[in-house]
Amino acid sequence: MQYSVEINNVTKNFGKFSALKGVNLQIQEGEVFAYIGPNGAGKSTTIRVLLGILQSTSGTAKVFGKDAWRDAVEIHKKIAYVPGDVNLWPNLTGGEVIDLFVNLRGSHNKDLRKRLINDFNLDPTKKCRTYSKGNRQKVALVAAFASEVDLYILDEPTSGLDPLMEQVFQECVLEQKNRGKGVFLSSHIMSEVERLCDRVGIIREGEVVQVGTLDELRHLTRYAMTVATERAIEGLDKLDGVFDITKEPGGLHFHVDTLRMGEVVNHINQFGIKKLESTPPSLEELFMQHYKKEGA
């Protein structure tokens, strides 16, 4: 299996502050990878190391097998980048900026450009100074998707878009995914992550604390259960992996570690199940748990 991105033990210090404390990540070619974590966790720093804009203090970062710092120009022929804060030249129009980026990346597909501008509902004749945050992001997104590249590095690219445009963005990502292109997506929008991404990496305080598919991550968390039985359940609170038991009109409500699910259901079964509802943790809950947890 070929890796599009390989990060080995990368650290990055800004003076005394260490933004990255030994990050490890492997992303396969053609994979849509979500990179999530709270603000200031080191997402943008990782991305900027990958882009060769920052030099890592130690460790190696490779993109398509090439060194992110040394071979930056070679690598950039095959990637497109959209930052979270899109800062554009106030006196250039959106159309001019799109052409600039596409030209610099060396490919120009006029029909694609036209279609994307239309899909994103962008007026390319306006000066960038008059664009809202969302419109500036659209400029960068159109420029990225109009370029012929193998990997899209997107740093919270939709934080200023409305739900309709968010939809257009997701279609664009899926289209690239179907064409076998990879996407490295940093995002806070869970529905986006859930719909688009093959795998998720969670970074906290400069360390990657979890990597896996969504299902794998769910295994590490708890299901919410509501149960009604013929007889009162005994000894539930003594089982390992059961938490937060409350009595509700519909029955007992509690949380179960995913790994203990089988034992718990077997135990409840003795008391004659009338109703059993289990809800997988929402992504928000999943991530909140990781964001808040002390250490991994």
Next chain:
Amino acid sequence: MDKYKREDWRNSNFSNTFLLTKFMLRRERFIALAWIIIFNVVVVGLVPGMMLAIDVDARVELASMMELPAMIAMIGPAFATIYEGFGALYTNLIFLFSVLTIGIMNIFLITRHTRADEEQGRYEVVRSLPVGRLANLSAAFLTAIVVNGAMSLIMGLLMFAAGDYSMGFAPSMLWGLIHGAVGLAFAALTALFCQLSSNSRGAVSYSFIALILFYFIRAAGDMNPDMAVLSLLTPLGLAVHAAPYASNLWWPLAVLLGASAAVAAIAYRLSATRDIDQGIIPARPGRAEASALLSTATGLSFRLTRTALILTLIGVFALGASYATILGNVDEFVATNDFYRNLLLTPAGIDFEAAEGMTTEELVTVLNAVVNAAGFNLTQLFASMVNNIMVLLTLAAPLLFVLRAKSEERAGRTELILATPTCRFKYLAGFAAISFAASLLMQIVLAVGLHSIAQGVIPNPGDLTLAFLFESAIVYVPAMWTMSAIAILLIGVAPKATGIIWAYYAYTFLVVFIGRLAIFPEWLVYTTPMGFVPQLPMDEVNPVALVLLTAVAAALTAAGFFFYNKRDINAVTHV
């Protein structure tokens, strides 16, 4: 509007104006204070020194110089004679540019608090509060009134305090108040343009175009008695016409204030009818697609600096041409003015003391003889001085062009370019190349500018050939390149400390300019690149020094690029 009762309209439109005014004054306090202090230090601060420096003979000379048509076009009608004393002379000399500067202050002040706030979305927040529809504009006007009022009074009092017997209290107050009134006129006009244009850049551009038009309409009116009324149709012409310390007319003050109020009323009217974020003149759509220029990083650097480069070249040409207007009677000017004589003759090593009781004509004859005996002529010496001073003045431009690489970085735009297959070398080289090319172009344009006018006004055109002017201007280029190269080195090594180049520029300016008067020890000029530049016609062109200087520039540039390639790119917007 007709849906609402007139009274309601009136009550609700201005509510909370005073609170907003207080807030604006708070935002304005440091800027306004800086303007008042710096402006007074420069304009009033010159008074005592000039009063001492310009003796009676020089005053006669100054008064007659201001009667020259070229001077009238530049600074307004000559109203000062030696009889009104220093105040009138000084006012005649600087009043137009002084009030014009206050006009510029107001263009920025009004735009900052109206259109720019609107563009940034701050005005929207203010409007969501219980604030009247016209309250913000009113508050901006009140702020302008307070700032201009303070400027006027402080300036008037300081002029009175600094002046001699010829500068009485009432005329001094007129001096200050005309400044404030011109300021308010431009405030009202800018407010009008802020309604017309949908963005702050447009409003500022329109205002500056108006200012420049006023300047030239006034010049046309002042130069042709038949069209004198033209001058009075402009705020600048009205201001100069008041002629403080000479005719002391107060009615231009009333006209200025009345006209400002009328223009402000139109601005109110338009402001009440337009929607937020809209201008009366609809914004022109820009290009939907980029021109071929924007297909490379270097093209982008050029595109970003193009307008500034063109304006700089026009400015250099105009400055060169206007210096050249003095060349016609430079010998009289130098013969009778100690300061200029020192500035011109000291670097040439000529000692000249004006003997007592000589007429100007005799002085000129003697002076020319002395200068010619030393192997020079005054025209060339003057051109040499102009070159020297122009380089000091205009050096800021190539520095700004190369420092654009750093301001782009801070604004978070460099990383967008470097995330494409553009190498850092190429990126920085774009700005460096523009800076280096600008230095060369500026010097060529300066020579052409000087030459264009000089040929018409100097008695012996052979004294100042284009070849001589080219040569004496181009020899500065390696030194200018060295300054840019130091900036490049700083961008590579210490991007947070690029301000050092401005300190070094200020130091260079001081050492070289004052160095002309042979006050400082001579070795001091060699601590700046300018010290190694041959000043024609006094010095020979020294190819070795020029090549070495170019080599130093190349080495510093190479070092800058080397370190730029190795360091992190830092945007201020990111952590």
